[in-house]
Amino acid sequence: MTDPPALVPLDYSRDTLAELLGPDWNDSLVRAFRWMTLARVLDGRMLALQRxxxxxxxxxxxxxxxxxxxxxxxxxPDDWVFPGLREQLVALARGHSLTTYMHHLFADDLDPARGRQMPCHPSAREVRYVSMSSVIGTQVSQAVGLAYALRYRKDPSVALAFFGDGASSANDFHAGANFAAVWNAPIVLCCTNNQWAISVPVERQTATATLAEKGVAYGLPGERVDGTDIVAVTNRLRAAVARARSGGGPSLLEFVVFRMTPHSSSDDPTRYQSADWMARARARDPYLRLEGLLRTLGLADDASISTWREESDASVRAAIAVAEAAPGPAPESLSTDVFAPNDGRPAPS
Amino acid sequence: MTELTIVQAINRGLAEAMRADPDVLVLGEDVGVNGGVFRATEGLHKEFGADRVIDTPLSETGIIGAAIGMALYGLKPIAEIQFVDFIYPAFDQIVSELAKFRYRSGGQYPCHVVIRSPYGGGIKGGLYHSQSPEAYFAHTAGLKVVIPSTPSDAKGLLTTAIHDPDPVLFLEPKRIYRAVSGEVPDGEHRVPFGEARIAREGSDVTLLAYGAMIPTCTQAAETLAASGVQAEVVDLRTLVPLDEAAILASVEKTGRVVIVHEAPRFCGYGAELAALLAEKAFFSLKAPVQRVTGYDTPFPYALENLYLPSAERIVHAARAAVAAG
Structure with a gap:
């Protein structure tokens, strides 16, 4: 029995980080780590609550x-995000209230969508986070349409469309990528390749060596990025966003990550995932990789990491307490919002 | 007032809406330079430019997905599906997304989208240029389904659709695009949703129909009148929302109903109308409700005149209703 592979460290010098992330690189990395801490705590608590x-x-x-x-x-703040199933952290890190998100997870009356969707499908217009369905890939062509509208209205914002490796087989990925390129739309197509569409591995999803190369067929640049490396993700995404914002056109980024948990609370990955695969995934844990980098750079130590974890734990527990005490959706909400007028809420801006 | 055909009235309605509001734009296949295969968008590309009258790649799911995205931002896109027979690649975007965005976001993301599409048979279009799929869409909560039958209604209902903050499927009776011409009000003209039109008054039997079946029903009513049966033709105009009151008022008067549509009979929109009558007009009915519809087959090319409801079939059904009680 061989030892599991060791964590692959993030190996960046201060000079390289300043070059890749700009002068406030240290503040960015600490903020990133704190948000990732919150996400870890949230995942652990919410899976337990589901059980x-x-x-x-x-x-x-x-x-x-x-x-x-x-x-x-x-x-x-004015850019738009079309999420997939695992992008709620984008909304939270852009200012969506954790308590409001918790109301959504509990599907209660204070959920902005009145508990109509399954958990992890929030809608957060105040941070330009678009409501998602559970249908795979449909958000891609929608995001392209929104990007077209941005340019039509001379709005300098851009759109980000997130989707997974499975979505690269779906109609709307192909339609969206094609429309994006034909329209030169200000959008970044963000394929988070976690290597699994529930139980189907990516090598049974596509015959191409990468998902990034699918951009070639549509005439847009595709690039593969280590999605467990926060520095690489941020640097490449900023370049793609700048390109889109300046009128340079759309691009496709493939972020290679490892889905380290079940697809959802309804899934048992031991039926199809090997222990060896999970060991390789652990060696690419983005959270531990960033933690290692921060420690090396002297930006975090046991005490600060422990403090951040406790703060996240406290804020998650507080949000749970508030949401769990909220009433369920009012029966009348069953039939509001099918059509306008809605139930008296102000029109979105 | 100007004398226009249905397709001209639609074109007029589009142009006037675009002049009035820069957020209104048109997208679809061949809608730009070519002016649409039926010329419904003729002249728009020249007047409003390629950014507002967009010739899209050939993907219906892309067209509707993109229209949704434009609407999420705040524009008022009008998407054309060239023939409604080609709408199915976009069914997912329409049913799963467009119809549900407002509901699933608690009103944060309404979808101000109009989908225009020619529907129906009678142009020798075969299986894939002839269908009447209105029941699929009327079944989906969150969508409004509109079908005009006159030039005036075509412009008036389209203008209402363009101002409606929710998604509207606007089905155009292509068989009578140019067959019917009539007076259309100049300037802004809105016909409210949910108000049926009495196309012909009568006291003996009610013919419930919409779209291209209205002239066929009117023709049947003339034949019936020659033999002393006065048929009332009710043009539903909007299938969602449905003007129940107008239907019930007519049936209370006549006591007999023939429902007419081109779509297949089984689970067609007429089944919903028949259920409505059973629930709310039972004691007004003197005879069983009759349905004259397309058959439960795919739409045929060579035998389309056999397939489509004819005035003769409607007359036969109306006489049966009158004979029954």
């Missing part, structure tokens, strides 16, 4: 946090 029957469903993002945090660090 206890206190929420109905949960889709963890463990292993994919660097992509979401890197995205939040790469865009401005």
């Amino acid at each position: 206890q029957g206190r929420i109905g469903f949960y889709g963890p993002a463990t292993g994919q946090e660097a992509v979401s945090v890197g995205a939040a660090l790469s865009i401005g």
Whole structure:
């Protein structure tokens, strides 16, 4: 029996980080780590609550946090995000209230969507985080349409569309990538390749060596990025966002990550995933890789990491307490918001 | 007032809406330089430019997905599906996304989208240029389904659709695009949703129909009148929302109903109308409800005149209803 592979360290010098992330690189990395800490705590608590029957469903993002945090660090407040199942951290890191998100996870009356969707499908217009369905890939062509609208209205914002490796087989990935390139739309197509579409491995999803190369067929640049490396994610995404914002056109980024948890609270990956695969995944844990880098650079130590973890734990527990005490959706909400007028809430801006 | 055909009235409605509001734009296959295969968007590309009258790649799911994204931002896109027979690649975007965005986001993300599409048979279009899929969409909560039958209604209902903050599927009776011409009000003209039109008054039997079946029903009513049966033709105009009151008022008067549509009979929109009558007009009915519809087959090319409801079939059904009670 061989030892499991050791954690692959993030090996960046201060000079390189300043070059890749700009002068406030140290602040960015600490902020990223704190958000990733919150995400880890949240995943652990919410999976436990689901097992206890206190929420109905949960889709963890463990292993994919660097992509979401890197995205939040790469865009401005007016940019738009079309998420997949595991991008809620983008909304939280851009200012969506953890308590509001918790109301969504508990599907209660204070959820902005009144408990209509399964957990992990939030809608957060105040941070330009678009409501998602559970249908795979449909958000890609929608995001392209929004990007077209941005340019039509001379709005300098950009759109980010997130989707997984499975979505690269779906109609709307192909339609969206094609429309994006034909329209030269200000968008970045962000494929988070976690190597699994529930139980189907990526090598049974596509015959191409990478997903990034699919951009070639549509005439847009594709690039493969280590999605467990927060520095690489942020640096490449910022470049793609700048390109889109300046009128240079769309691009496709493939972020290679490891799905370190079940697909969802309803999934048992021991049926299809080997122990060896999971050992390789652990060696690419984005959270531990960033932790190692921060320790090496002297930006974190046992005490600060412990403090941040306790703070995250306290804020998650507080949000749970608030949401769990909230009433369920009012029966009248069953039939509001099918059509306008809605139930008296102000029109979105 | 100007004398226009249905397709001209639609074109007029589009142009006037675009002049009034820069957020209104048009996208679809061949809608730009070519002006649409039926010329519904003729002249728009020249007047409003390629950024507002967009010739898209050939992907219906892309067209509707993109229209949704434009609407999420705040534009008012009008997407054309060239023939409604080609709408199915976009069914997912329409049913799973467009119809549900407002609901699933608690009102944060309404979808101000109009989908225009020619529907129906009678142009020798075979299986894939003739279908009437309105029931699929009427079944989906969150969508409005509109079908005009006159030039005036075509412009008036389209203008209402363009101002509606929710998704509207606007099905155009292509068989009578140019067959019917009539007076259309100049300037802004809105026909409200959920108000049926009495196309012809009568006291003996109610013909419930919409779109291209209205002229066929009117023709049947003339034949019936020659033999002393006065048929009332009710043009539903909007399938969602449905004007139940107008239907019930007519049936209370006549006591007999023939429902007419081109779509197949089984689970067609007429089944919903028949259920409505059973629930709310049971004691007004003097005779069983009759349905004259397309058959439960795919739409045929060579035998389309056999397939489509004819005035003769409607007359036969109406006489049966009158004879029954």
